[in-house]
Amino acid sequence: xxxxxxxxxxxxxxxxxxxxxxxxxxxxxxxxxxxxxxxxxxxxxxxxxxxxxxxxxxxxxxxxxxxxxxxxxxxxxxxxxxxxxxxxxxxxxxxxxxxxxxxxxxxxxxxxxxxxxxxxxxxxxxxxxxxxxxxxxxxxxxxxxxxxxxxxxxxxxxxxxxxxxxxxxxxxxxxxxxxxxxxxxxxxxxxxxxxxxxxxxxxxxxxxxxxxxxxxxxxxxxxxxxxxxxxxxxxxxxxxxxxxxxxxxxxxxxxxxxxxxxxxxxxxxxxxxxxxxxxxxxxxxxxxxxxxxxxxxxxxxxxxxxxxxxxxxxxxxxxxxxxxxxxxxxxxxxxxxxxxxxxxxxxxxxxxxxxxxxxxxxxxxxxxxxxxxxxxxxxxxxxxxxxxxxxxxxxxxxxxxxxxxxxxxxxxxxxxxxxxxxxxxxxxxxxxxxxxxxxxxxxxxxxxxxxxxxxxxxxxxxxxxxxxxxxxxxxxxxxxxxxxxxxxxxxxxxxxxxxx
Amino acid sequence: xxxxxxxxxxxxxxxxxxxxxxxxxxxxxxxxxxxxxxxxxxxxxxxxxxxxxxxxxxxxxxxxxxxxxxxxxxxxxxxxxxxxxxxxxxxxxxxxxxxxxxxxxxxxxxxxxx
Numbered sequence: 001x002x003x004x005x006x007x008x009x010x011x012x013x014x015x016x017x018x019x020x021x022x023x024x025x026x027x028x029x030x031x032x033x034x035x036x037x038x039x040x041x042x043x044x045x046x047x048x049x050x051x052x053x054x055x056x057x058x059x060x061x062x063x064x065x066x067x068x069x070x071x072x073x074x075x076x077x078x079x080x081x082x083x084x085x086x087x088x089x090x091x092x093x094x095x096x097x098x099x100x101x102x103x104x105x106x107x108x109x110x111x112x113x114x115x116x117x118x119x120x121x122x123x124x125x126x127x128x129x130x131x132x133x134x135x136x137x138x139x140x141x142x143x144x145x146x147x148x149x150x151x152x153x154x155x156x157x158x159x160x161x162x163x164x165x166x167x168x169x170x171x172x173x174x175x176x177x178x179x180x181x182x183x184x185x186x187x188x189x190x191x192x193x194x195x196x197x198x199x200x201x202x203x204x205x206x207x208x209x210x211x212x213x214x215x216x217x218x219x220x221x222x223x224x225x226x227x228x229x230x231x232x233x234x235x236x237x238x239x240x241x242x243x244x245x246x247x248x249x250x251x252x253x254x255x256x257x258x259x260x261x262x263x264x265x266x267x268x269x270x271x272x273x274x275x276x277x278x279x280x281x282x283x284x285x286x287x288x289x290x291x292x293x294x295x296x297x298x299x300x301x302x303x304x305x306x307x308x309x310x311x312x313x314x315x316x317x318x319x320x321x322x323x324x325x326x327x328x329x330x331x332x333x334x335x336x337x338x339x340x341x342x343x344x345x346x347x348x349x350x351x352x353x354x355x356x357x358x359x360x361x362x363x364x365x366x367x368x369x370x371x372x373x374x375x376x377x378x379x380x381x382x383x384x385x386x387x388x389x390x391x392x393x394x395x396x397x398x399x400x401x402x403x404x405x406x407x408x409x410x411x412x413x414x415x416x417x418x419x420x421x422x423x424x425x426x427x428x429x430x431x432x433x434x435x436x437x438x439x440x441x442x443x444x445x446x447x448x449x450x451x452x453x454x455x456x457x458x459x460x461x462x463x464x465x466x467x468x469x470x471x472x473x474x475x476x477x478x479x480x481x482x483x484x485x486x487x488x489x490x491x492x493x494x495x496x497x498x499x500x
Numbered sequence: 501x502x503x504x505x506x507x508x509x510x511x512x513x514x515x516x517x518x519x520x521x522x523x524x525x526x527x528x529x530x531x532x533x534x535x536x537x538x539x540x541x542x543x544x545x546x547x548x549x550x551x552x553x554x555x556x557x558x559x560x561x562x563x564x565x566x567x568x569x570x571x572x573x574x575x576x577x578x579x580x581x582x583x584x585x586x587x588x589x590x591x592x593x594x595x596x597x598x599x600x601x602x603x604x605x606x607x608x609x610x611x612x613x614x
Contacts, residue, residue, distance in 0.1 A: 130576055137583045144590060153601045157610035160525075160598050163591055164607075167532050168520065170587070174539045174580055181573070182546030 001050070002059045005074040007043045008082050008121040011036060016114035026106045030097050033110040037090040040117070044086040048079040052477060056484065056494045058127070066496045067191040071127035073495060076481035077328060078124045081255055084332045085124070087463060088247040088339045089117045091456035096240040098450045099346050104150045104238065112149070113244065116142040123252050127495055129180065129187045129213075132256065133173055136220070140166050143249060146241045147233055158233035165229040169219035176212035183209055190495035193263045193488050202268060210264065214257060214272075221253030223313060224283040227306045231290065234305075235298040239346030242298060246305055247339035251331055254312050261316060262324060262485040269319050276317030281411045284310030288418040297345040297355040297430065300422050301338070304381065307415055308334050314412065315396045318403050325482035326395035329475055333380070333388040333467055340377040340460035344370075347453050348430065357426065361435030366445045370454070371431050376461045378427065380468070382420035388467035391475070505545050512538035523607045525595045532591065536584040540577045547573035 015036035019029055051057065056075035060066060093113060100109055119139025126132050144166070148159035181187055183206050184195045199206065219226040230250070234242045265272055287307025291300045312334070315327025345355045347370060352360055364371040380387035383394075393416055400409035467474045484490070516538055519531025547570040555569040602610055 130579070134579065134583070137587070141586065141590065144594070148594060148597070151597070153610070156594070156598050156601060160594055160607070160610065163594055164528060164532075167587055167591065171532070171535050171539055174536075175542060177576070178539060178543040178546045181543065181576070182548075187576075 002057050004043075005047065005057050005059050005072055005125060006061075008040060008047070008086070009072075009118060009125060011040050011043065012114040012118040012121065016111045016118065019111035019114060020108070023108070026102070029105060029110040030093065033093045033114060034090070036114065037086065037093045037117075041083070041086040041090050044079065044083040047074060048076075048083045051076050051079045052480065056491065058495050067186055067188045070131050071188060071190070071495055072125045073127035073189075073491075074125060075484050075491075076477065077255075077259070077485055080328065080332060080477065080481060081124050081251070082121060084335050084463075085117070085120055085248050085251075087459070088244060088335060089113065091339065091343070091459055092240050092244040094452055095243065095343055095346065095456040097452045099240045099350070099453065100238060101150070107149055109146070109149065112142050112146050116146065116244070116248075120248050120252055124255060127189050129177055129189060129192070133170075133177060136173065136252075137170060139249070139252065140170065143245065146245075147237045149238070149241070154236045158236040162229050162233035165219065165226075169216045169226075172212055172219070173216035176209055176216060179209035179212065188495070189260075189263055190492045194492045194496065196264050197267060197488070197492075200268065202271070207271065210260075213260065217253050217257045217260070218279075219253070221250050221257060221309055221313075222283075222306050223253075223309060224279050224286060227283070227286070230306060231294075231299060231302045234302045235296055239298075239342065239349055242302075243339050243342035243346065246301065246342045247335045250305055250309055251335055254309060254316075254331060257313070258316050258324065258327060258485070263488060263491060266486050266488050273317055273319060276313055277405060277408055280310045280312075280314035280317050281408055282310075283307065283313060284411060284415040288415045288422070291422045292418065292425075295357050297348060297357065297360070297426055298342065300426060301341050301345060304419060304422065305338060307419065308338070308381070310415070311393065311396055311412065314408060315399065318396070318399045318405065318408075320399070320403070321479060321482045321486060322395070322399045322402070324485055325475065325479040326392065326399055328478040328481050329395060330392040332474070332478075333392045333464070336460050336463040336467070337377040337380050337389065340457055340464070341374075341381065343453070343457045343460070344374045344377070347449055347457070350449070350453060351447055357429040360430035361433040362431075364431040366447075367449060370449055370457075373454075373457055373461055374431070375427070376464055378423040380464050382423045383416045384420065386468055388464050388471065388474075391468070391471040395475070509538060509542055509545070512541065525598070525605050525607060528607070529588070529591060529595060533588060536580070536588075540580055540584075543573050543576050543580065 015032060019032060022028055051074055056073055059072040061070040096109065116139055119135050119142060122135030123132060123139060126135055144159065144163050147162055148156060151159060177187060184192055186192055186195065222230040234245060261272060284307045287303050287310060291303035294300050294303060312327050312330050315323045315330055348360060349355045351363065380389040383389040397409050397412055400412065512534060516531045516535030519527045519534065522528065550567060550569050553567045553569050554564060555571040557564050598610060599605065
């Protein structure tokens, strides 16, 4: 059973390699990629079902025992994230079929998505900090190329800034690894956690090394002072690429942040709590205000990624089983919703030529079913009951009141309202407004939405609805995951075994 | 020795960060290169450098006794060098592409929004 947890990693890698060998047969790329993503999803669901009933699975690569070799750990949190990201990857592979030009497919769009998924899966699975760094780089290099692929000037400009800022964060990450290794003499996460438990109280040297690590994660997660790259790069790349990025990349940063803070400092969280909550609130506010100032659909949505990241960090900052559990709930609800909204932006582009609000209009009249489908993720993002976003926001709000951070609670309500405002803006401007285009009514109406664009949206909307109609199930599994995360001794024991 | 190490590292980091603060693409590129070398050095120093002691367990023994050299930082640096080189190559090409399109080395001259 243990060796199965390497599969979510190996499968995208093999598929990517096969696709590279099939370079000249680019027509076959999408079929192979879709098939592989489907298998990936199957494996992830199986792992999720297995891990939800068992303790964490540990795999030591090459049989080297834990603190020395590379360790992979699969617990509920990682399998949950694997499953939802696998759904997103599958949907993107289907969506890209009609959305991506043939030129980009020839340049290796599908293999790159596979390598991206390999990096993402690796980051979710690994139990070793240096290995985490390597998976980040695998993910980043694929994302750089995807961003710049077949680029026009704007796209290259965005890609350039994204590349520079991410290179810098990688350098910070690596420096922090050097410092941590110098201080603690290990990079295995369980081993670090164990040594940190034995060094109480924490010295400033150790704290500073870890703060450097958290800054690197925060940069990837687009948290408050470090978010500028996101709204520059995401709206300029191609639509299917921005959809998968919006769903996955920042969330990998949040995942690492949750994983490392809970595992390393679960027993001594006080020194992190204040900064995390303040940063979370600032992230929420800045993101949502940025969104109100923009007029392109993807620009608005990009800023909303930032504000939603704030909620996740707030959940983590409030801590306790509740806080972390709602944070996890928020993450997987958000991945489905956000990718779906970017898909919707892609379909709008397909229908109207671009996604600027000024050139949209009359979409509800021409495509009522698509418009209603857009409403599900849009209202869920804003937290309108009974959709999944409502429960996620409610949980974090409740926890904020419970821990007596009233101001944080007030801010999160306020941000929720502004999110609703943005979604209504998109709806009113894009879907209800009379189209200003000189095009003939019949011409606009005659464009049919292809099935391959429609089905991914339908699948993700279905995920949102499933979370919405049975939030208890989703919460229960998040709570289990949070319990597992906060039980550091169990994790250490699982990884290091009895010989520590 | 520790003073020498930290001064060297400080100078390299200083140079790297100074170059990263510039708007010129090429200087950024060089800054990243210098900084990544500095980080490799940092990892190397973090292993605690000792001279003339074994790094591996001899054939007829079960464990190392006394002082020993830590071989792990070298392995980490090797990985970091490879990754850093790949990144640098990509960044170089991307900058070239951007330069071809905009014929400017200034990062702020690149338009961001259509």
